[in-house]
Amino acid sequence: MAKLVQLADSNFLNDLDQHLSHPAWYAKVTKLADQYLNSSSVPGKKDEQWRYTNLKWINGTRWTNVTKVNSGKVDQLLQSVNIDQNTIDLLCVNGRFVNPKNHQDVCFEDLKDVMTLPQDHQMNFFDGVRYRWLHDALQLNFNLKRHCHVVFLATDPHQWHNVILNTKVSQAIADNMLNISVVYPQSTLNLEVDTQLDQTSELNYMVWTAPDSKLILRHRSQLGKEARLKVFLYNFEASWVHETCHVHVGEKASVDMSGLLLPCKSHFDDKEIDVVHDSPKGISRQQFYSVARDKGKAVFHGKAIVKATAPGTDARQLAHALMLSDQCQIFSRPELEIDIDDVQCQHGSSVGQIDKNALFYLQARGINLEDAKNMIIKGFLEEVIRKLPPMWQETMRNRVAIHGFSAK
Amino acid sequence: MFKINNLSAGIGGKTILKEISLDIKPGQVHAIMGPNGSGKSTMAGVISGNDNYEVTAGELLFDGKDIKDLDPEERACMGVFLAFQYPVSIAGVNNMVFLQASINSIRKYKGLPPLDAFDLIELIKSKMKLINMNPDLLQRGLNDGFSGGEKKRNEILQMLCLEPKLVILDETDSGLDIDAMKAVADGVNAIRDDQRSFIVVTHYQRLLDYIKPDVVHILKDGEIVMSGDYKLALKLEKEGYGWLS
Numbered sequence: 001m002a003k004l005v006q007l008a009d010s011n012f013l014n015d016l017d018q019h020l021s022h023p024a025w026y027a028k029v030t031k032l033a034d035q036y037l038n039s040s041s042v043p044g045k046k047d048e049q050w051r052y053t054n055l056k057w058i059n060g061t062r063w064t065n066v067t068k069v070n071s072g073k074v075d076q077l078l079q080s081v082n083i084d085q086n087t088i089d090l091l092c093v094n095g096r097f098v099n100p101k102n103h104q105d106v107c108f109e110d111l112k113d114v115m116t117l118p119q120d121h122q123m124n125f126f127d128g129v130r131y132r133w134l135h136d137a138l139q140l141n142f143n144l145k146r147h148c149h150v151v152f153l154a155t156d157p158h159q160w161h162n163v164i165l166n167t168k169v170s171q172a173i174a175d176n177m178l179n180i181s182v183v184y185p186q187s188t189l190n191l192e193v194d195t196q197l198d199q200t201s202e203l204n205y206m207v208w209t210a211p212d213s214k215l216i217l218r219h220r221s222q223l224g225k226e227a228r229l230k231v232f233l234y235n236f237e238a239s240w241v242h243e244t245c246h247v248h249v250g251e252k253a254s255v256d257m258s259g260l261l262l263p264c265k266s267h268f269d270d271k272e273i274d275v276v277h278d279s280p281k282g283i284s285r286q287q288f289y290s291v292a293r294d295k296g297k298a299v300f301h302g303k304a305i306v307k308a309t310a311p312g313t314d315a316r317q318l319a320h321a322l323m324l325s326d327q328c329q330i331f332s333r334p335e336l337e338i339d340i341d342d343v344q345c346q347h348g349s350s351v352g353q354i355d356k357n358a359l360f361y362l363q364a365r366g367i368n369l370e371d372a373k374n375m376i377i378k379g380f381l382e383e384v385i386r387k388l389p390p391m392w393q394e395t396m397r398n399r400v401a402i403h404g405f406s407a408k
Numbered sequence: 409m410f411k412i413n414n415l416s417a418g419i420g421g422k423t424i425l426k427e428i429s430l431d432i433k434p435g436q437v438h439a440i441m442g443p444n445g446s447g448k449s450t451m452a453g454v455i456s457g458n459d460n461y462e463v464t465a466g467e468l469l470f471d472g473k474d475i476k477d478l479d480p481e482e483r484a485c486m487g488v489f490l491a492f493q494y495p496v497s498i499a500g501v502n503n504m505v506f507l508q509a510s511i512n513s514i515r516k517y518k519g520l521p522p523l524d525a526f527d528l529i530e531l532i533k534s535k536m537k538l539i540n541m542n543p544d545l546l547q548r549g550l551n552d553g554f555s556g557g558e559k560k561r562n563e564i565l566q567m568l569c570l571e572p573k574l575v576i577l578d579e580t581d582s583g584l585d586i587d588a589m590k591a592v593a594d595g596v597n598a599i600r601d602d603q604r605s606f607i608v609v610t611h612y613q614r615l616l617d618y619i620k621p622d623v624v625h626i627l628k629d630g631e632i633v634m635s636g637d638y639k640l641a642l643k644l645e646k647e648g649y650g651w652l653s
Contacts, residue, residue: 356460361496363480364456364489365510365566366517372481375509379500379549 033158037190037216049272052299052331053242088151160192188214195219197227197253204230204389209238217243223253223282232388233259233271233288234396236403244272249282249310256285258387261321262403263296263328270299277305281312289384290321291377291405292328299331304347308339317347322354322380377405409434409605410574415466417454423464424450426630432574435602439616439641440609442627443649448609449493451627452578455607456490457483470574485517487573491563491580497551503562504546507532511569535568539595557588564595571599576607581615593618613645628652
């Protein structure tokens with residue numbers, strides 16, 4: 001904590017390059033993630049979670065570290081994932097929080113329309129932010145007035161996000177945060193995420209990868225009573241993705257997980273989801289839609305486990321997939337494991353081609369075949385895009401269009 | 409205007425339509441009636457270009473041009489419109505966006521500029537009034553969660569907006585209550601003129617009370633076995649098809 005205070009007190013606003021380089025404590029965090037990955041056993045085909053994964057490249061991967069980013073690089077990063085900087089409240093570049101408009105250090109004035117904070121806490125706020133989102137909980141009494149969009153730009157290959165929302169002292173610390181991590185193009189990211197939501201707190205969490213990047217993500221979440229978590233897994237531009245999410249749902253808590261898997265070329269996208277209900281009246285939703293092209297491969301393995309200690313649970317899974325080529329592959333496995341009667345659980349899965357009747361219907365109205373296909377695919381994806389917070393939906397539609405699904 | 413010459417067609421190697429011929433003049437309404445499985449919907453599908461069906465012989469002459477090898481979208485752009493018996497639901501495709509794409513696609517074919525959003529809304533809303541259709545349905549997914557009556561009204565709305573030359577109504581009256589059937593008929597009658605022709609496929613004479621046909625054909629086992637005027641529909645309503653054998 002002492003180091004953090006020292007960091008905030010120093011004046012690092014003048015030299016932008018210096019400002020955007022790693023702070024010392026951040027290097028420690030990335031090292032932890034690196035060590036964690038290296039201490040894990042090398043996955044093999046016998047591991048259920050890696051069963052369908054192409055593992056050849058992992059052993060030979062060089063984890064290249066991009067240590068410095070300048071102001072232009074930040075713009076380039078944001079453009080590469082099609083994020084409108086005007087929608088960002090806080091931008092974190094390799095551990096430093098900067099103003100998204102001028103890339104200078106953030107000050108409380110920049111955020112006055114977002115949150116209220118008692119005067120005596122303002123000086124320590126950004127320490128708190130760093131500490132809270134990247135290390136451990138800090139108990140500050142502030143309230144968000146609206147959604148606060150925080151974007152993490154990561155150029156270091158190893159990242160560890162520890163998001164803790166604590167309501168024991170403050171009242172509703174974060175009403176809805178959208179936490180986005182952006183991965184540097186053509187890089188490989190090893191991302192460890194731990195989220196702990198205490199009573200009634202809420203978090204929206206998303207990771208966006210840039211084109212042709214690779215991602216290994218391990219997300220662990222613990223939801224307290226009546227906490228609400230939304231996780232958006234939309235890493236469809238990446239060439240290789242393996243995401244595992246493990247969520248413990250507390251009493252009357254809810255988790256809503258959704259994602260798009262759109263592998264093309266020889267890309268691979270694997271989602272392994274475990275939701276454990278071990279307290280009463282929890283709610284969980286898993287909704288993952290895939291569209292595979294070329295030699296793309298998509299894997300969805302969703303599991304909802306309802307323990308005997310979780311009566312009144314409401315758990316649902318939905319996985320739909322479209323196959324657009326002869327050589328693409330889809331593996332879909334929704335599972336329910338239920339130890340108690342007093343629950344509502346559903347799961348559904350479908351894999352197929354574009355409905356010929358739907359195509360004919362659109363063609364019979366004068367719409368040509370290619371546009372008709374794109375319209376149906378976009379409609380299919382729209383079912384999931386609608387789950388995003390409204391202000392991000394258009395951005396996502398643009399990304400989907402750039403990825404190759406645009407109806408004229 | 410539209411001529412079918414010795415048309416034979418089928419599905420999966422099985423012949424369903426056997427050397428059918430029809431001559432539909434501009435402004436005429438032809439009703440096609442017949443028992444289940446006689447080939448009525450096959451005929452509608454073949455005319456509109458559904459590639460589930462295979463045309464094995466004959467011609468489909470639309471304004472003098474044989475359209476049997478054209479894609480469905482080209483036929484639609486030329487002015488062929490099929491009102492589906494079972495309109496397809498496509499979740500996620502907004503009804504308004506779909507209508508815009510359809511209208512502007514056909515306008516492009518005709519060399520007309522696309523309608524802008526304001527003109528488009530004005531056009532669609534004016535047509536909706538004609539058939540007493542709920543404007544909220546425009547913002548929903550295409551036929552997604554629509555009732556049977558709403559789907560059929562949506563078909564008629566599309567017909568009104570696209571102003572085709574040849575309209576095929578494939579059992580549009582099936583599953584409709586009396587008010588909905590009247591609304592559908594009002595829509596059809598609103599665009600009847602001496603240039604536009606209709607093929608009305610139906611099981612029941614009631615729809616023909618509202619849309620008066622010039623000619624009634626009876627299709628049985630893939631062949632047109634009898635043609636007549638409106639009185640033929642009345643006879644079928646009274647006596648069924650048994651007397652034909």
